[in-house]
Amino acid sequence: MHCMTVKGSKDGDPRRSQLLRGVLDLCLLALVAERPRYGFEIVEGLAERGMELVSEGSIYPLLARLEKAGLLDSFRRPSESGGAPRKYYRLTEAGLAELGSGRESWEAFARAVDRTLSVGITEGNRMTGGIA
Amino acid sequence: MTKDQVLDHCRTEWMFQEVPEADLADMLTELRDHLEDAARVGKSPEAVVGEDVTAFATDWATARRAPGxxxxxxxxxxxxxxxxxxxxxxxxxxxxxxxxxxxxxxxxxxxxxxxxxxxxxxxxxxxxxxxxxxxxxxxxxxxxxxxxxxxxxxxxxxxxxxxxxxxxxxxxxxxxxxxxxxxxxx
Incomplete structure (x- = not known):
């Protein structure tokens, strides 16, 4: 699959990329749920929230899959900045439902990860490496 | 790589991958718009399609086409x-x-x-x-x-x-x- 790593403090951090890969579809649905957007606006929306993609175009295969799955719908209209009509994406009813269930899954998952990562490291473990 | 080279490369790739003409035109327009928007804010075509244009084009074509x-x-x-x-x-x-x-x-x-x-x-x-x-x-x-x-x-x-x-x-x-x-x- 085409690379969709994010820029950040550590350019191309593989963990960050893996994490994003798992939730990028939800992020796209969320941005489009806010208001219909075209591709470049979606990338800008991600960047404003700290998820700057190394290859911005990697959203297009994903948008195509979401549209094919009936979660997104597209239409053409002139952009707010003027110029030729752009292809805007908007959420369908199925997309809204998917976004709702995706949010719940993510929140439950994030809580579980938080609980796990916030476990303190005992002095003994730090000295010996901790794992037998 | 220039914007036109990227578009040519993708067009060729999609033609050979038998993407239907209407879809191909739609994808090219969408990509051209994005490349132009990116250029306006000082980004290179590579920032849009990555280093491997073929991989980018193939991914998109696969997502659009998915032959049965x-x-x-x-x-x-x-x-x-x-x-x-x-x-x-x-x-x-x-x-x-x-x-x-x-x-x-x-x-x-x-x-x-x-x-x-x-x-x-x-x-x-x-x-x-x-x-x-x-x-x-x-x-x-x-x-x-x-x-x-x-x-x-x-x-x-x-x-x-x-x-x-x-x-x-x-x-x-x-x-x-x-x-x-x-x-x-x-």
């Missing part, structure tokens, strides 16, 4: 038909004869041709090959055919007369003509 099993069988059938037509025509032309023999190797050659053409991104690969690979292909292809017909050249199963070949070509030619007329009307 029926499309694969149709493609296999088309390639087998084209291969059989080419083999019969070559038999008449090379032997300069009105009757061309069909031997077991003929079926193997047609099947091989259909499988290779259907399951490999042949055009993309061939068009970007360096010279030495082209020369390798030019040498290997006749050698494979020669070996095939040396091993499977007997017994002769049937002889196809020239009118038989013409009759065999007719449905394909009609289908191609109908398709061309429809395309022109659209």
């Amino acid at each position: 099993r029926s499309a694969l069988f149709r493609r296999l059938g088309e390639h087998a038909y084209a291969g059989a037509v080419a083999l019969l025509a070559a038999g008449h032309l090379v032997g300069w004869t009105a009757r061309t023999p069909v031997v077991p190797a003929s079926f193997v050659a047609v099947a091989l041709f259909a499988v290779v053409m259907s399951f490999t991104p042949y055009w993309r690969a061939v068009l970007r090959w360096p010279l030495w690979q082209w020369m390798g292909l030019c040498f290997a292809f006749p050698v494979v055919l020669l070996l095939l017909f040396l091993v499977g050249g007997r017994p002769m199963l049937l002889q196809v007369p020239l009118w038989g070949t013409a009759l065999f070509v007719l449905p394909g030619a009609l289908a191609a003509a109908v398709s061309a007329v429809r395309k022109r009307k659209r």
